Amino acid sequence: MANDERGAVMRRVMAMRVLTMGLSVQAMAGCGGDAPREAGKAATAASADSAAARPADAADSATAAASRLPRGPYTPDSMGRVPVFEYHVIRAGPTEFHHPPEALRRDLQVLYDAGYRPVTVAEMHDRRIDQVLPAGYRAFAAVFDDADPTQFSYVESADGTLSIDPNSAVGIWTEFTRTHPGWRNAATFCVLSAGDAGGAFFGRGGIKGQKTEWRYPKMKFLAQQGFEICNHTVWHARLDKYSDAYVQEQIARLQMAVDSAVPGYRVRTLALPLGIWPKTRPLAWAGSWRDPRTGQTVRYAHDAVLEVSGGPSVSPRDPAYDGHSIDRVIAHRDVVERTVRRLEPDGAYVSAGAGR
Numbered sequence: 001m002a003n004d005e006r007g008a009v010m011r012r013v014m015a016m017r018v019l020t021m022g023l024s025v026q027a028m029a030g031c032g033g034d035a036p037r038e039a040g041k042a043a044t045a046a047s048a049d050s051a052a053a054r055p056a057d058a059a060d061s062a063t064a065a066a067s068r069l070p071r072g073p074y075t076p077d078s079m080g081r082v083p084v085f086e087y088h089v090i091r092a093g094p095t096e097f098h099h100p101p102e103a104l105r106r107d108l109q110v111l112y113d114a115g116y117r118p119v120t121v122a123e124m125h126d127r128r129i130d131q132v133l134p135a136g137y138r139a140f141a142a143v144f145d146d147a148d149p150t151q152f153s154y155v156e157s158a159d160g161t162l163s164i165d166p167n168s169a170v171g172i173w174t175e176f177t178r179t180h181p182g183w184r185n186a187a188t189f190c191v192l193s194a195g196d197a198g199g200a201f202f203g204r205g206g207i208k209g210q211k212t213e214w215r216y217p218k219m220k221f222l223a224q225q226g227f228e229i230c231n232h233t234v235w236h237a238r239l240d241k242y243s244d245a246y247v248q249e250q251i252a253r254l255q256m257a258v259d260s261a262v263p264g265y266r267v268r269t270l271a272l273p274l275g276i277w278p279k280t281r282p283l284a285w286a287g288s289w290r291d292p293r294t295g296q297t298v299r300y301a302h303d304a305v306l307e308v309s310g311g312p313s314v315s316p317r318d319p320a321y322d323g324h325s326i327d328r329v330i331a332h333r334d335v336v337e338r339t340v341r342r343l344e345p346d347g348a349y350v351s352a353g354a355g356r
């Protein structure tokens, strides 16, 4: 893409961001001023503010935002479980990897009503739940695998203005944040840069209506809004089938691609494609690859590695917790609702707040 074209895309995306933030300011002015709603808006504003900030600042502002929110109804429990829900294609379909937009909306509402608030996998792994969630709320994480276009789509108007498709996962999530006090733009996106069916930073070549030049603006938007970007390899290779050298190339090249889209972004988490380990297991969390074109060696180091299944994760404070093998729950049909029920009345991690 030519530079001027890229500039035009970026300008349109920036205009869209301003529009989104303008809307939330308007909503704030319109609400009756009761404390929880105001506090929720403050958290939303803080997470948007942290967009351009360095990671340390972003972490501080997430803590500050949480400390301004009112307490939740549950008794703090740092040994409770943290369900890590896993999503793939946000569209109706026959498999457990399909989940339509209205089902995702329902999941978020079920979680919200049961006192759950989202954290990223990195926040969970870093034992920062108490810092980023106010005391008395339950923690969960949502992970979107495969960078499918249905997770993050743009709609282009006749004059070329881009807006986020309200039925894509990012559209649903950011709208939920805007309208639900205390919710956050915290979810983890485990991306491919060159997968099938448009699974390449959320679309390419017109697949599902998504243009190739929208890939980088989407990746930047995620990072700026506080979402986590996670490695899922370049094209979803079954890591048990390849040599150690090729496994490291698949992982390192995805990290390089993320760095091209969001310069300096540090990838902390890897989701194993199909949950299958490489023959040499430690290569999932650390390795290196020498780029033959530049002669440069790219190193990666993941603190968290995600399995495909296994049930709600044990608490990151539980001695049984292993960041290199974090269990997940595939969120299809009514699994989120059933998981929430299963963790009643006191099976879930409950934040103690930043004062612990």
Ligand SMILES: [Zn+2]
Residues within 6 Å of the ligand: 145, 146, 232, 236, 273, 274
């Ligand atoms: Zn996958």
